[in-house]
Amino acid sequence: LSTIQSAVKKKNRGKHDFKIYSNRKFQKWINYFTKKDRKRFNRFLARGYYYQEMMKTILEEEEFPHILFYLPLIESGFVTKAHSRAGAVGPWQFVKGTAKRYGLMVNSIVDERRDPILSTEAAARYLTDLYNVFNSWELAIAAYNCGEMRVLRAIMKGNSRNFWTLSKKRLLPRETRNYV
Numbered sequence: 001l002s003t004i005q006s007a008v009k010k011k012n013r014g015k016h017d018f019k020i021y022s023n024r025k026f027q028k029w030i031n032y033f034t035k036k037d038r039k040r041f042n043r044f045l046a047r048g049y050y051y052q053e054m055m056k057t058i059l060e061e062e063e064f065p066h067i068l069f070y071l072p073l074i075e076s077g078f079v080t081k082a083h084s085r086a087g088a089v090g091p092w093q094f095v096k097g098t099a100k101r102y103g104l105m106v107n108s109i110v111d112e113r114r115d116p117i118l119s120t121e122a123a124a125r126y127l128t129d130l131y132n133v134f135n136s137w138e139l140a141i142a143a144y145n146c147g148e149m150r151v152l153r154a155i156m157k158g159n160s161r162n163f164w165t166l167s168k169k170r171l172l173p174r175e176t177r178n179y180v
Helices: 001-013 025-038 039-061 066-076 096-101 114-136 137-146 147-156 163-168 172-180
Strands: none
Touching: 025 039, 025 172, 039 066, 039 114, 066 114, 066 137, 096 114, 114 137, 114 147, 137 147, 137 163, 137 172, 147 163
16 A cells, blocks of 8 residues: 555645746846856856766656756755855755754764755655655745745745745745745
């Protein structure tokens, strides 16, 4: 029974579940990255190319949408030594608590959040859990950015499990709306 449930879950989060929406905001970001910030964007893409095969292989094993490969581009520009003001580290920008929850060692000697393979495997486990909670890639990605509880509160307040509805009502942080 658990094998069947696992197969159904994997089938339900297949590669074609993530729909790309084209709207005014989407076009604004396309213009920004192809014109105003083109050099930096190209640098990030080039750095990502180095990790592409490895990361996509890990994500494909989970049957994730291919677009999720680009989350570290947004998170860190694929920089393994990246760190944020909030204490997030590595290409997938894990905070210490989440990193430990998903099996990464973080101490004064070792920080596996910086390891591109281990952190990608941890990100895949985390994204699996987020997708299973929200049953939506848009909401899972939003939760990856701003936290599960923030998205759950938005769902409760907005009485909707639709990312676009929550965005329109501005129940999610602007950074998260732009992130997705």
